[in-house]
Structure formats: structure tokens, C-alpha cells
Amino acid sequence: MVRNYLYILTGVLFLYACGSCGNKGASGTNGLNDIPDDVVNLGIAEISEEAMQGFVDNMSSPVEMAALIKSLNVGYSNKYLAPTDKIEDYTTNFQQAFSLGVYGLDLGYLNMYNKTNTVLDYISAIKTLADAINVGQFFDFTTLKRLAQNNQNLDSLMYISVHSFNQMDNYLRKTNRSNLSVLIVTGLWLEGNYLATQVYKEAPHPALKERIGEQKIIIEKLMIFLQNFKSDKQFQNLISELSSLQEEYKNVSITIELGEPEAVEKDGMLTFIQHDKSIVNISDETVQRITQKTEDIRNKLIRK
Amino acid sequence: MRPYIKTIFIFALFLALARPAFSQDISELTAQCAASAGDVTYLKDFPAKLDAGTPGGKPPSAKYSMLLSKNTAYRFTICTAPDSEGEAILDLYDMNILIGSTYNKATGKDYPSFDFKCQKTAVYHIFVSFKEGKAGNAVGIMSFVEKL
Numbered sequence: 001m002v003r004n005y006l007y008i009l010t011g012v013l014f015l016y017a018c019g020s021c022g023n024k025g026a027s028g029t030n031g032l033n034d035i036p037d038d039v040v041n042l043g044i045a046e047i048s049e050e051a052m053q054g055f056v057d058n059m060s061s062p063v064e065m066a067a068l069i070k071s072l073n074v075g076y077s078n079k080y081l082a083p084t085d086k087i088e089d090y091t092t093n094f095q096q097a098f099s100l101g102v103y104g105l106d107l108g109y110l111n112m113y114n115k116t117n118t119v120l121d122y123i124s125a126i127k128t129l130a131d132a133i134n135v136g137q138f139f140d141f142t143t144l145k146r147l148a149q150n151n152q153n154l155d156s157l158m159y160i161s162v163h164s165f166n167q168m169d170n171y172l173r174k175t176n177r178s179n180l181s182v183l184i185v186t187g188l189w190l191e192g193n194y195l196a197t198q199v200y201k202e203a204p205h206p207a208l209k210e211r212i213g214e215q216k217i218i219i220e221k222l223m224i225f226l227q228n229f230k231s232d233k234q235f236q237n238l239i240s241e242l243s244s245l246q247e248e249y250k251n252v253s254i255t256i257e258l259g260e261p262e263a264v265e266k267d268g269m270l271t272f273i274q275h276d277k278s279i280v281n282i283s284d285e286t287v288q289r290i291t292q293k294t295e296d297i298r299n300k301l302i303r304k
Numbered sequence: 305m306r307p308y309i310k311t312i313f314i315f316a317l318f319l320a321l322a323r324p325a326f327s328q329d330i331s332e333l334t335a336q337c338a339a340s341a342g343d344v345t346y347l348k349d350f351p352a353k354l355d356a357g358t359p360g361g362k363p364p365s366a367k368y369s370m371l372l373s374k375n376t377a378y379r380f381t382i383c384t385a386p387d388s389e390g391e392a393i394l395d396l397y398d399m400n401i402l403i404g405s406t407y408n409k410a411t412g413k414d415y416p417s418f419d420f421k422c423q424k425t426a427v428y429h430i431f432v433s434f435k436e437g438k439a440g441n442a443v444g445i446m447s448f449v450e451k452l
Contacts (some may be wrong), residue, residue: 056427058370063345063448071451159338159346166348207375207451214425218371221427256424261403270418272396272404278374278424 055173055181055225059218060189062108063162065196068211069109074203076113080195081106084125086303093133094234095301097180100129101187102302104165109195111158119148119157130168133180138167179235182225186238189215189222194298197291212290213282216249241297248293251286255279329385334443337383341417341447344379350432350444352392357437365433370446374425377449381417382406382432383442390438396420397429407435419449 082102090096107122123144130136140160147157165184172181193215200208223246229235259275330351338346352366372378382394391414396404406415434440 056369056371057348058372058446061347061373061448063347064373064376067345067448068451155345159335162346163334163338163349210374214374217425221371254425270415271421272418273421274398274403274423276398276424278426 055178056221059185059221060105060192062105062188062192063112063158065105065192065211066109066112068207069195069199070112072203072205072207074199074205076109076115078115078118080198081109081118081122082191082302083304084121087125087128089303090129090132092234093180094183094232096129096132097183098187098238098301099303100126100133100168101184101189102191102298103129103187104184105188105191105195107161111154111161114154116148116154116157120145123148123161133172133177135168135171138171139164179229179232182222182229186222186226186242189218190294190298190301193290193294197287197294200287201291209282209287210280212287213252213280214254214278215290216252216254219246219249238301241300245290245293245297248286248289251283253281255281330441330443333383333385334445337381337443337445338447340383341379341381341445344447344449346445346447347378348446350394350430350446352432352443353441354390354434354439356389356439361437363433363435363437365431368430368432369427370430372420372422372426372428374423375452376422377452378420378422379417379445379447379449380404380406380420380430381445381447383416383445385441385443388434388440388442390434390436390440392440392442392444393433393435394444395431395433397431398424398426403428421452 082099084103087099090099103122103126107119107126110116110119110122123139123141127136127139127141130139144157144160144164147153147160169181169184172178172184193212196208196212196215200212219242223239223242226235226239226242230239255278257277257279259277261275262273264271264273330353334349334351338349348368348370350366350368354364354366357363380394380396382392384390384392393405393407393414395402395406404418404420406418407413408415430444430446432442432444434442
């Protein structure tokens with residue numbers, strides 16, 4: 001009888017150890033086995049959990065950037081997208097995490113314009129890269145593929161895409177791989193800035209110009225987080241490239257007009273309207289320089 | 305020997321069943337909460353599983369920092385888990401100034417969500433807490449409504 005209990009107990013403990021085998025390690029394993037030691041250790045050694053708790057989310061939202069462009073009645077163009085046919089050329093975790101961010105932004109753009117045929121290439125690329133840095137379990141490739149192929153339930157397609165990225169990001173930070181999390185955010189941000197500046201060249205709308213100028217706030221925050229990993233050669237190069245872009249943002253000024261917020265309740269829905277207002281001053285020449293610099297850095301980092 | 309093994313067996317069974325169930329619950333609550341936000345696009349979720357606060361002390365809260373963009377309307381939605389002891393509140397701060405909440409202290413009225421029309425690109429702070437500092441389990445959702 002005791003032996004029977006022990007057999008069952010062993011089985012139960014195995015189940016516990018496996019933990020989330022059903023969702024492939026979402027809460028159990030830290031999945032570090034396939035990552036080169038230098039990259040993994042870099043994350044652990046260089047930044048404290050406390051520092052990352054000060055991390056700012058939503059620094060570059062694919063949804064918001066794509067919605068802004070679409071709201072200006074600018075048509076879709078695949079020339080803005082990073083190509084997916086050289087995916088196997090991203091061989092280091094550094095490259096894989098950065099390009100995961102790049103493709104994440106492109107996926108948001110494609111989803112916003114309902115380009116479900118092209119979406120398949122991008123979700124495949126993202127799945128490959130996510131697997132490479134051991135966060136593929138959070139990317140529901142099968143469901144996304146089905147939704148894209150059937151061209152149905154686009155809200156779900158958008159929700160699962162965005163939620164998958166959030167889960168990957170949370171998991172990387174929880175498992176002391178904030179270095180990869182920061183790289184994904186950097187990829188998202190740089191591709192977002194590339195998209196905004198390239199679209200602005202063809203459709204110079206003031207709202208887009210203002211959005212380009214506002215990136216001064218974001219690049220400042222991004223650089224602070226990247227600096228945490230400056231002992232790594234690849235991060236050093238990235239910081240150096242982005243520093244030259246940040247330099248261009250010194251010519252952008254942002255002022256704030258203060259105002260009292262207002263609360264309005266209509267049909268049971270509560271809305272808070274902000275009357276503080278940020279005003280961006282950026283010259284055409286500065287936009288041009290930022291556009292060129294962004295393009296140069298982005299094209300240097302992606303495989304074409 | 306036998307009662308000892310039995311106790312370990314029950315404990316191990318509890319652990320094996322409890323852990324995946326919790327992550328599944330949060331995931332389901334997040335999906336349900338995002339769907340309840342209406343015809344908007346999900347951007348972020350803010351899970352909060354908090355212990356009870358100390359009597360007379362400040363209620364415990366989960367804090368998140370978000371970059372919000374000018375000329376954008378966002379929706380903040382709060383969903384308390386069915387098994388939560390306390391009822392959740394989501395507050396939005398600009399620096400240290402409260403600029404939006406799902407709970408109106410003056411009237412005692414709760415709102416499942418509120419919209420925020422942002423006119424200043426900046427870092428804002430979201431706090432999820434439970435009324436009267438009770439323990440609780442909840443998720444907040446931030447969604448994109450429209451460009452203004």
C-alpha cells in the first residue's frame with residue numbers, strides 16, 4: 001500500500017515539477033537552456049529587479065502608431081515593412097530580440113490595415129524568433145494563423161497579437177532577461193519611428209510631424225534602460241548608433257501648457273478630459289535629419 | 305509511516321492542481337475584461353493580486369507606468385475576480401495628481417471603466433488597489449479608443 005502511495009506521489013510531484021507543461025513553461029521553467037551564457041548572464045548581472053520596476057510600458061505601441069497613420073487617410077504600403085525572407089540570418093539572441101520588436105511593429109501595421117495574407121509571413125517570422133529566445137510558448141501561432149487564413153475575427157487577431165507580446169515581455173523581465181525585453185522595445189520603437197518618418201516623407205501631416213518630435217521623450221527613456229547593458233559589445237554599438245539619433249532630438253523642444261482636467265459623465269460612461277497640453281516645436285530640417293538617421297540605423301540592423 | 309505519506313500526497317496534489325489553475329484564471333479574466341471594454345483595441349493589462357493592508361495603513365496597490373500619447377483617447381477598465389475578497393479600483397495619475405478613477409469617493413459610485421482623452425505625451429502611473437485595503441485579485445485593462 002505504501003509503495004502504491006509512493007508511485008502516485010512520484011507522479012504528482014512530477015506533474016508539479018512540470019507545472020505548466022500544458023502551456024509549455026509559461027510559469028514553470030525559465031527556459032534558459034538554449035541561450036548563450038553571455039547573453040543570459042548579462043541580463044542577471046547588469047540590472048536589478050528594482051531598476052526594471054521603474055520600466056515604462058507602452059513606449060512604442062504598434063496599434064497606436066498604425067492607428068495614427070490610418071487616421072490620416074494614408075494608404076497601406078508594404079515598402080515600409082522589414083522583409084521576412086532572411087529570418088535565419090538573425091543568429092544571436094541580440095539580433096533575434098531586436099528583430100522580434102521590428103516584426104511586432106510591422107504586424108500591428110498589417111493588422112490595422114487588415115492585410116491578413118501578408119500577416120502570415122510575419123507571424124511565422126515572429127514565432128521563429130520567439131522560439132529562438134525561448135518565449136515562443138506565449139505566441140499562439142496556431143490560433144493566429146487560423147484567424148489570419150480565415151480572414152475572420154480580426155479583433156481576436158489583434159488581441160492575441162498584442163497580448164502575446166505583452167506576455168513575452170513580462171516573462172523576460174520575470175526571468176531576469178530584461179536585456180532581451182529592452183531590445184524588443186528598442187526594435188518596436190525604431191521600426192515605429194521609421195514608419196512614421198517614411199510616411200511623413202510622402203504625407204507630411206502636422207500630426208505625424210508632432211509624433212516624430214515627441215519621440216524625444218521616448219528615446220531619452222530608452223537610452224537610460226539600454227545603458228544598463230553597456231558592458232556588452234553589441235549593446236555598446238546600439239547605444240552609439242542611437243546616441244547619434246538622440247543628438248538630433250536636441251533640436252526639438254517640448255513645452256507644456258497647464259490646465260485643469262475635466263470629468264464628464266454621459267450615458268453612464270465617465271470621461272476625463274485633460275487640459276494640460278504638450279506642444280512640440282520641430283523644424284522641417286530636423287525632421288529630415290531624424291528621418292535619414294533613423295533609416296540608416298534601421299537598415300543597418302535589419303537583414304535585407 | 306502511512307499517515308505521513310498520505311499528508312505529503314494530499315499536499316503535493318493540491319500544489320499540482322492549484323498553480324496552473326491560478327494562471328489560467330488570470331488569463332481568462334484578462335480576456336474577459338478586454339472583451340468587456342467594448343469596441344476598442346486592447347493595449348495592456350495590469351494584473352493585481354494583493355494581500356490585505358494593515359489597519360489604519362495605506363491600502364496596498366500594484367503600480368504600472370505607461371507612456372500615453374497626445375491626441376489619443378484611452379479606456380481603462382477594471383475587473384475584479386469572482387473569488388476576490390475586495391473590490392478593485394483603478395486610478396490614473398499624472399505625476400502625483402489623480403486625473404482619473406473607476407471609483408468616485410465623493411459619491412461612492414463605481415464605474416467599470418472610464419475614458420481618458422490625453423493631450424500631453426508623458427509617463428502616467430496606474431494604480432490598482434482594493435477598497436478598504438482588503439485582499440483581492442483583479443485585472444485592469446488599457447485600450448485604445450481613437451485618435452482625437
